[in-house]
Amino acid sequence: xxxxxxxxxxxxxxxxxxxxxxxxxxxxxxxxxxxxxxxxxxxxxxxxxxxxxxxxxxxxxxxxxxxxxxxxxxxxxxxxxxxxxxxxxxxxxxxxxxxxxxxxxxxxxxxxxxxxxxxxxxxxxxxxxxxxxxxxxxxxxxxxxxxxxxxxxxxxxxxxxxxxxxxxxxxxxxxxxxxxxxxxxxxxxxxxxxxxxxxxxxxxxxxxxxxxxxxxxxxxxxxxxxxxxxxxxxxxxxxxxxxxxxxxxxxxxxxxxxxxxxxxxxxxxxxxxxxxxxxxxxxxxxxxxxxxxxxxxxxxxxxxxxxx
Amino acid sequence: xxxxxxxxxxxxxxxxxxxxxxxxxxxxxxxxxxxxxxxxxxxxxxxxxxxxxxxxxxxxxxxxxxxxxxxxxxxxxxxxxxxxxxxxxxxxxxxxxxxxxxxxxxxxxxxxxxxxxxxxxxxxxxxxxxxxxxxxxxxxxxxxxxxxxxxxxxxxxxxxxxxxxxxxxxxxxxxxxxxxxxxxxxxxxxxxxxxxxxxxxxxxxxxxxxxxxxxxxxxxxxxxxxxxxxxxxxxxxxxxxxxxxxxxxxxxxxxxxxxxxxxxxxxxxxxxxxxxxxxxxxxxxxxxxxxxx
Amino acid sequence: xxxxxxxxxxxxxxxxxxxxxxxxxxxxxxxxxxxxxxxxxxxxxxxxxxxxxxxxxxxxxxxxxxxxxxxxxxxxxxxxxxxxxxxxxxxxxxxxxxxxxxxxxxxxxxxxxxxxxxxxxxxxxxxxxxxxxxxxxxxxxxxxxxxxxxxxxxxxxxxxxxxxxxxxxxxxxxxxxxxxxxxxxxxxxxxxxxxxxxxxxxxxxxxxxxxxxxxxxxxxxxxxxxxxxxxxxxxxxxxxxxxxxxxxxxxxxxxxxxxxxxxxxxxxxxxxxxxxxxxxxxxxxxxxxxxxxxxxxxxxxxxxxxxxxxxxxxxxxxxxxxxxxxxxxxxxxxxx
Numbered sequence: 001x002x003x004x005x006x007x008x009x010x011x012x013x014x015x016x017x018x019x020x021x022x023x024x025x026x027x028x029x030x031x032x033x034x035x036x037x038x039x040x041x042x043x044x045x046x047x048x049x050x051x052x053x054x055x056x057x058x059x060x061x062x063x064x065x066x067x068x069x070x071x072x073x074x075x076x077x078x079x080x081x082x083x084x085x086x087x088x089x090x091x092x093x094x095x096x097x098x099x100x101x102x103x104x105x106x107x108x109x110x111x112x113x114x115x116x117x118x119x120x121x122x123x124x125x126x127x128x129x130x131x132x133x134x135x136x137x138x139x140x141x142x143x144x145x146x147x148x149x150x151x152x153x154x155x156x157x158x159x160x161x162x163x164x165x166x167x168x169x170x171x172x173x174x175x176x177x178x179x180x181x182x183x184x185x186x187x188x189x190x191x192x193x194x195x196x197x198x199x200x201x202x203x204x205x206x207x208x209x210x211x212x213x214x215x216x217x218x219x220x221x222x223x224x225x226x227x228x229x230x231x232x233x234x235x236x237x238x239x240x241x242x243x244x245x246x247x248x249x250x251x252x253x254x255x256x257x258x259x260x261x262x263x264x265x266x267x268x269x270x271x272x273x274x275x276x277x278x279x280x281x282x283x284x285x286x287x288x289x290x291x292x293x294x295x296x297x298x299x300x301x302x303x304x305x306x307x308x
Numbered sequence: 309x310x311x312x313x314x315x316x317x318x319x320x321x322x323x324x325x326x327x328x329x330x331x332x333x334x335x336x337x338x339x340x341x342x343x344x345x346x347x348x349x350x351x352x353x354x355x356x357x358x359x360x361x362x363x364x365x366x367x368x369x370x371x372x373x374x375x376x377x378x379x380x381x382x383x384x385x386x387x388x389x390x391x392x393x394x395x396x397x398x399x400x401x402x403x404x405x406x407x408x409x410x411x412x413x414x415x416x417x418x419x420x421x422x423x424x425x426x427x428x429x430x431x432x433x434x435x436x437x438x439x440x441x442x443x444x445x446x447x448x449x450x451x452x453x454x455x456x457x458x459x460x461x462x463x464x465x466x467x468x469x470x471x472x473x474x475x476x477x478x479x480x481x482x483x484x485x486x487x488x489x490x491x492x493x494x495x496x497x498x499x500x501x502x503x504x505x506x507x508x509x510x511x512x513x514x515x516x517x518x519x520x521x522x523x524x525x526x527x528x529x530x531x532x533x534x535x536x537x538x539x540x541x542x543x544x545x546x547x548x549x550x551x552x553x554x555x556x557x558x559x560x561x562x563x564x565x566x567x568x569x570x571x572x573x574x575x576x577x578x579x580x581x582x583x584x585x586x587x588x589x590x591x592x593x594x595x596x597x598x599x600x601x
Numbered sequence: 602x603x604x605x606x607x608x609x610x611x612x613x614x615x616x617x618x619x620x621x622x623x624x625x626x627x628x629x630x631x632x633x634x635x636x637x638x639x640x641x642x643x644x645x646x647x648x649x650x651x652x653x654x655x656x657x658x659x660x661x662x663x664x665x666x667x668x669x670x671x672x673x674x675x676x677x678x679x680x681x682x683x684x685x686x687x688x689x690x691x692x693x694x695x696x697x698x699x700x701x702x703x704x705x706x707x708x709x710x711x712x713x714x715x716x717x718x719x720x721x722x723x724x725x726x727x728x729x730x731x732x733x734x735x736x737x738x739x740x741x742x743x744x745x746x747x748x749x750x751x752x753x754x755x756x757x758x759x760x761x762x763x764x765x766x767x768x769x770x771x772x773x774x775x776x777x778x779x780x781x782x783x784x785x786x787x788x789x790x791x792x793x794x795x796x797x798x799x800x801x802x803x804x805x806x807x808x809x810x811x812x813x814x815x816x817x818x819x820x821x822x823x824x825x826x827x828x829x830x831x832x833x834x835x836x837x838x839x840x841x842x843x844x845x846x847x848x849x850x851x852x853x854x855x856x857x858x859x860x861x862x863x864x865x866x867x868x869x870x871x872x873x874x875x876x877x878x879x880x881x882x883x884x885x886x887x888x889x890x891x892x893x894x895x896x897x898x899x900x901x902x903x904x905x906x907x908x909x910x911x912x913x914x915x916x917x918x919x920x921x922x923x924x925x926x927x928x929x930x931x932x933x934x935x936x937x
Contacts, residue, residue, distance in 0.1 A: 011437070018438030026451045137590075141583030143534035145541045146575040149557055153564040153571060205712035211667040212707075213778065214699030215730055227717050246445030250538060254561065268449050269543050276453070280446045288441055303762040304716060 004305060008295045012288055017070075019284050024069050027277050048082070055079050055274070073285075078278040081267070087278040090263055097168050097175075098252070098259035102244050104172075104179035106237075109187040114233070117194025118221065124199055132195075136188035144247045148181050148254040165256035178255045185247040186240040193236050197229040204228070231302050238294035245283055326519070326595040336591035342584035349393055350400040359390035361551055382560060382570035392573050395551045399581065402467050402546075403533035409471025410532070411478055411525045418482025418521075423490065423509060433483070436476050445538065447473045452544040461550035466539055470532045481524045485517035492516070519596040523589050530585030537578050553578045605685045605694065612684030614818045615641040615664070615703070615786050620678035622659050622842075624889075625671060631889040633659040635842035635897075636678070638917075641786065641818040646809075648821045648833035648850070650865070652886055656842035657822045661788045664820075665705050666695045682786070700727060704779035708791040710771035714763035720747075720774045721759035727781045746777040750807060769800035773807065780811060787812070788820045793828060805832055826869050830854060835923075838862045841887055841897035843914065848924040856935050858926035860902045863934055896927065904930045 044052075057068045072079065078087035120129035155177055156164035162177040201207065202225060210220045245261075252261035260279065267275035299305045330336045349356055364386035374380070382388050421432040439447075448469050455465035489495060490513060498512045539545030540554030547555070553574035560570035622634035634656040641647050649657045662668045664680050666687065679686045682702060687695060707713040715723060724743035728734035734742065740759065747755035750773040763771055772792060779787055789808065793801040809832050812819050823829060829836060829850065836853050838846040838861060846859035857863040864882045884901040887893055893900055899909040908929050909915070917925040920935065928934060 014434060015437050015441040018434070019441035022438060022442060023447070023450060026447065026454060137583070137586065140586050141530075141579050143537060143578060143582060145534070145538040145554060145557060146579050149561040149564065149571055150575050152561075153568055157565045158568075205707065205709060206715040208662075208667055209707060209713045209775075209778075210715070212665050212699055212705045213727055213730075214696045214701065215726070216696070219730065224715050224718075228715070231717075242443030242446075245443050246538075249445060249449075250541065253542070264449070265542055268453065271453070276450060280450055283446055284442055287443055291441075302717060303719075304764050 001299060004299055005296065008292060012292045016285065016288050019288065020070065020073065020281060021066060023277065023280055023284060024066050027273065051080075052274070073281055078282070079274055081275040081278075082270070082272045087275055090275070091260065091279065091282060093168070094258060094260045094263045097166075097170065097257055098248055098261060101175055101179055101182060101251070101257065101259060102241075102248060104175060105182035105186070105244060105247075106240070108179055109183035109190055109240075110233075110237075112183070113187050113190035113194050114226075117191045118198050118226065118229075120191075121195045121198035121202065122221065124195075129195075132191060136191050139184050139188040142184065144181065144185050144250045147184055148178075148251050151177060151181050152254055168258050170257065175257075178251050178257060181254075182244060182247050182251045185243050190233065190236055190240070193232050194229060197232045198225055201225045201228045227301065231298065234294060234298050234301060238291040241290050241294075242287055245287065326592070329595040330591060333591050333595065335587050336595075339584045339587035339591060342580065343588060346396055346400060346581055346584065349396040351397075353394045353397060356393045357387070357390045359387040361386060361390040361394040362549070363387070363390075380567070380569045382556075382563075382567070384559075388556075388570045388573055391551055391556060392553070392577050395553045395556060395574060396577065396581075398461075398463060398546055398550060398552050399533050399536060399578070402463060402470070402536040403529050403581075405467045406470035406474070406532045406536075407525055407529040409467065410475035410528060411521075413471070414475035414478025415482055415521065417475065418479040419486055419509065419514070421479070422483040422486025422517075423505075423513065425487075429483075432479075436479055439473065440476050442473070444470075444473050444535065448535065448539055449542060449544050452539055461548050462540075462544075462546045463550065466536055466545045469539070470535055474528060474532060474535075477528065478521060478524050481520045482517065485520050486513055489513045489517045520593075523593040523596065526585055526589035526592060530582040530589070533585070534578065534582050605683075605690070605698070607685050609684035612681065613640050614643050614683065615820070616679075616681040617660070617664065618679045618681070620660060620663060620680065621676045622656070622663050622668065622673060623676055624673050629890045632892060633673075633842055633889055634663065635892070636914075637839065637842065637844050639837045639844055639847060641820060643785065643818050644812070644816040645835070646812065646819040646821055646833045648823060648829040648836045649839055650823060650826065650829060650836055651839035652824055654886055654889065655839045656889075657839050658790050659842075660839075661705065661790050661820070661822055664788060665699060665703060667699075667705075697731070700779075700784065701731060701782045702784055703786040703788065704782070704784040705788040705790065706772075706775045706779045706792050709795050710768070710775045711763060713775060714771065716763055719760045719762055720766070721761075724774070724778055724781060727778065731782055742781070743777075746781055747774070749780075749811070750774070750777045752777075768796050769804060772796060772800075772804050776804075776808065776811070780815070783815065784817065786818045786820065788822065790822045791824070792821075794823070794825070801828070808832070826865060838865070841892050842889070843897065843927065844917075845898065845928070846924075846926040847917075848921075848926075852921065852924060858920045858924060858931045858935055859898075859928045860904050860930075860934055861898045862926075864901075896929075904928070904933055906930070 057065050060068075076088060078091070081087055081090065116128075116132050120126075120132045123129055152164055156162045163174045166174040166178060207220060207225060210224045215224075248259065248261035249265055250261070251257070252259045253265040256262070260283070264276065264279045264283075266272075267279060364384045380388055382391070417432050417436070421429040421436075451472065452462070452465050452469040455468055495508060495512050498508055503512065536545055537552065537554030537557065540547070540550075540552040541558045543558075545554055546552040556574040557571060557578075560567070560574070564571045617640070618638050620634050620637045621632075624631040624633055637656065637660050639647060639649070649660065651657050659668070659673070662673075663675055664687070668675065675688060678688070680688055682698065687698060690698070714720065721740065721743050724746060725734075725736070725739035728739040728742050729736070744755050744759055747758060752758055752770055752773055758766075763774070766774065772795075776792075787808075792808065793804050796804060805828060808819065811817070821829070821833060833850045835847065835849050837844045838853075838859065840861050846853070846857070846862045848858065853862060854866070857866055861882075864880070867880045868882060870879060882901060887897055887900070893910075895911045895913075896902070896905070896909045896915050899905040902909065906929075915927045915929050917927050918929075918931055920926045920931045926934075
């Protein structure tokens, strides 16, 4: 277990430096005028130019710049946006609602995917199974950029079942429609993976043993099969977090939720380079850390990994 | 159980088997037909509409369907049908080219990692990990903004962005199938008969490792088309005068309460396109996957 | 456990009559078991012998009631435990017979044990599910069992996972699991096939010893005549889903009564036949979708004549006291 954790940790650190380096390089490499790049197409005043140059050490070499960028990032100093606000303060007000939204989406998707996945695996080839197969295909074909505005139009505007927008302190109910929309970005894959894995496990020898032991069918499914099927499901959650972040960008924009996603979208729209880089860097770090957590969870579920 | 002699009398290859399977698959034909229709629309939009998508008259704002304008007019008074049909071109173009780029990168990285193994594999695999460490859309909003110059329509920028960020799945799949193919006896036999690395790779390993790669690429094509729309929606994709479903959705969303058609139709086209490629990928995978036979 | 309806303590421990099982697949119907019959007494070991695909494992699964349905279907016959036809029981009654009265151990213990639960959990689970035992008591009982099957340091190995055990130790865990609820019948499906020869002997010895202690009936399913000779009391030889010969073990080795049994014996090296050539059985077992008419063995049989090629299949001739063979020419085979 210890060796596994150390190995994953080392891998994560490597990926962390690699990924932040890539993000940094994407932002600053090959720019004729990095200051102008940060400010987009807006005219840059002399004072702003000076501030940006100092902030990003643009008068130094590329690796020097990266060094300062990393030290700032690791000490939690994200600098100021073009409009002069503390990026960390912006982040601080924005993250709670995004975390709530993402958690709701993850729980909705997970519960639905597990329940429906197990059920269609048990009744494979049946109406429910074929129904969910068609349903997941439809979900996979509906990008969030289609689903979010259309769902808002149908369920919030035409049918008026849900509020069309949500504030920072939105109630559970106000966040429900955006959370369901966000959940659709991950639920189809989760469901398919669960189903495949449950089908595989149902045919495993240990299930035959469990039946020979005279265990109740529901115990065989929910204790023996599910624990094994959760292993690929948990692995998928790591990937899903990235999908959810991307999805939150659109969902929050559509539903006007003042979270990390819509702040980032706003930064993109106003061509606020420092804000975009700051937010993206933090999100990448969160993504990597969450993936490490998922890896540890994976080890907790699978003793074969733990004692490697 | 069938008589072994009947199996021997007809030489069969994996590709032949797969094609035989595909020929009888209704989903394959349905999705292939849809893809063809979309390609036709992308290449010759004027076959489908004679209206000029840039001919916008504010006085027609949110007018209902009339004459050639099947879906009515949007906020700017542009013909929704004409804009949607003309939007197919950029979607398909960005989708195809970015997938081609991603496919080439993935193919070469995956093949190099799988074939050479050892240190090269380790380095390339860590590289894949690093790119996977950046969620695609997050990387794309940074990169796409950087790549597009002022005043251009963003097509090149989005194509490059998606190509450079989405090759990882293709590389992983290619790597594992090359590793699997490499250990097969026929490859060892070919090596003993004196086949060089290039011949081994292209004559013996590649043809047997390519099927999963094709499947992944087909699905990626759909995903990249969706990603282009998303980036355009967020303002870092196609821009300016470019015609894009994502831009249409973004413009129409604010007015959905008043006029839904300008939101719904590009959405339907986008979903249908993504669906077509996903189904095509599914059908090809089923045909190539011997486990399901 | 509550009393089963119609349970008769004086009836035979286990009796299988005319059991038919078929697998219905898209490619056709495979007749895996075609009228298997045998019986078992307490304390007795019955070996079911046959090549792979002869229906012996399917028979075992049908007795246990763990046949995958679909595709497997029991189309005819009965499985009587102390007079009760298990095939007519409700599923919940049937479930309570498993492990309590009839238990089973499988060939490959690594895949037969759940990889993500400790062996202790998988053992204790039996007491908790069937007897409602408390967690602590179940744990103690599980450790006691691990000790009985001679797993060293049983207490400390309670929370180890299947992959941390050696092959032989894992098979001991399987045995412990099967014996947990004191069943009267134990079905062992190729219990030693996956093991090293030295370990095989240990496991068979352990099984025999535990059987003696508990006066348990043991059905030993195997393709290995060597294993059978040492431990079995009687042998049922199966071919293409039928019991073609049934006899006490000594008689069969001495004088086989069916050409198939004879061919099997001639294909293995034996000390008492030193110097004689080994002969492989020519041909292959029939496809279960296409079993030959008459005696299923006739295409491979040196004794086969016209009646063997015609339905019905030969009856089970009583060729000697406590012996039957399904061969029209058993006299010739016996060498009378």
